Amino acid sequence: MFCQVLKESQKCTRRKSLLKVRAMDFITSTAILPLLFGCVGIFSLFRLLQWMRMKTYLRNVVVVITGATSGLGKECAKVFYSAGSKLVLCGRNAEALEELTRELTTSRATKVQTHKPYTVTFDLTDPGAIVAAAAEILQCFGYVDILINNAGISYRGTIKDTTVDVDKRVMETNYFGPVALTKALLPSMIKRRRGHVVAISSIQGKISIPFRSAYAASKHATQAFFDCLRAEMEQYEIEVTVISPGYIHTNLSLNATTADGSRYGATDKTTAQGRNPAEVAQDVLAAVGRKEKDVILADLLPSLAIYLRTLAPGLFFSLMASRARKERKSKNS
Numbered sequence: 001m002f003c004q005v006l007k008e009s010q011k012c013t014r015r016k017s018l019l020k021v022r023a024m025d026f027i028t029s030t031a032i033l034p035l036l037f038g039c040v041g042i043f044s045l046f047r048l049l050q051w052m053r054m055k056t057y058l059r060n061v062v063v064v065i066t067g068a069t070s071g072l073g074k075e076c077a078k079v080f081y082s083a084g085s086k087l088v089l090c091g092r093n094a095e096a097l098e099e100l101t102r103e104l105t106t107s108r109a110t111k112v113q114t115h116k117p118y119t120v121t122f123d124l125t126d127p128g129a130i131v132a133a134a135a136e137i138l139q140c141f142g143y144v145d146i147l148i149n150n151a152g153i154s155y156r157g158t159i160k161d162t163t164v165d166v167d168k169r170v171m172e173t174n175y176f177g178p179v180a181l182t183k184a185l186l187p188s189m190i191k192r193r194r195g196h197v198v199a200i201s202s203i204q205g206k207i208s209i210p211f212r213s214a215y216a217a218s219k220h221a222t223q224a225f226f227d228c229l230r231a232e233m234e235q236y237e238i239e240v241t242v243i244s245p246g247y248i249h250t251n252l253s254l255n256a257t258t259a260d261g262s263r264y265g266a267t268d269k270t271t272a273q274g275r276n277p278a279e280v281a282q283d284v285l286a287a288v289g290r291k292e293k294d295v296i297l298a299d300l301l302p303s304l305a306i307y308l309r310t311l312a313p314g315l316f317f318s319l320m321a322s323r324a325r326k327e328r329k330s331k332n333s
């Protein structure tokens with residue numbers, strides 16, 4: 001009798017678990033898929049709205065780009081022009097700026113209304129020229145919405161062989177120049193309670209690698225200055241974005257200065273294997289359009305190195321020392 005009751009109860013439990021499995025099957029087949037599609041739909045809608053907001057933010061706004069004659073700056077000019085921004089292109093070479101203007105205005109029409117860019121020629125290492133240039137920039141459209149501090153110079157050399165004049169020149173181009181230009185344009189942004197300052201820094205603004213001392217120092221200073229600016233400008237609703245790219249395939253290494261101030265004149269393997277500047281410019285456009293505050297545009301390895309520098313500095317320093325040894329050895333061989 002007892003055995004029969006036990007068997008019955010076991011049968012009942014089995015039936016119940018079978019029912020449970022069937023119920024689960026039903027739920028997964030009927031509820032999970034619609035739920036999944038729902039999530040994808042909401043996410044796509046969110047991205048679409050974000051994209052539309054970004055496009056609206058960039059259309060008809062005055063965007064100043066320094067270092068527009070080459071590399072990333074030139075590509076930024078193309079993507080912001082196509083987005084309908086009113087450009088003020090800056091550089092040292094007036095002819096190259098005019099050539100870019102011609103290229104832009106004769107390029108394939110985009111769906112949005114485009115505007116003929118203005119050009120302003122000045123050298124970022126000349127403080128007097130920067131004040132005059134800021135006045136000229138403001139005269140172009142009457143105001144500035146977005147300032148992209150992109151111009152820069154790189155450096156290759158050992159600290160022991162590098163003259164302080166070279167350190168100063170790199171700092172003037174990459175740090176004091178952009179700081180002076182930003183300060184000259186800020187009052188008009190503050191007055192309008194509207195503006196966005198962008199600094200194109202580098203991964204080397206977050207970690208320092210051997211034989212790049214002046215460059216890494218100038219980019220660390222850039223990161224620090226613009227982080228302070230962001231906090232101080234919040235009260236005026238002025239945005240600050242710092243963008244830190246990894247290697248980009250541009251003329252940066254070719255134009256780099258060496259320990260004695262001469263031109264490096266070679267494209268390093270790392271630069272040659274770097275990202276396409278046109279793609280990086282698209283990422284810059286998206287970061288600015290989304291009003292992001294601090295953006296790293298690099299592969300996994302450099303991004304991990306930033307965390308390593310913070311979490312395991314000892315290990316990071318050993319790796320950099322070993323990199324310096326290797327580079328010295330390859331130069332001597």
Ligand SMILES: NC(=O)c1ccc[n+]([C@@H]2O[C@H](COP(=O)([O-])OP(=O)(O)OC[C@H]3O[C@@H](n4cnc5c(N)ncnc54)[C@H](OP(=O)(O)O)[C@@H]3O)[C@@H](O)[C@H]2O)c1
Pocket residue numbers: 066067068069070071072073091092093122123124125149150151152153173200201202203244245246247248249250251252253255271274
């Ligand atoms: N390429 C990379 O691997 C990489 C990686 C991370 C960050 N970045 C940063 O990206 C930015 C753009 O560099 P890029 O790679 O496009 O290099 P690039 O092709 O050499 O362009 C540099 C631009 O800066 C301008 N410039 C240099 N010195 C100047 C000065 N004293 N006054 C005014 N303009 C000056 C140059 O103008 P001229 O034509 O007159 O020389 C040129 O338009 C830089 O801030 C750089 O540090 C580059």
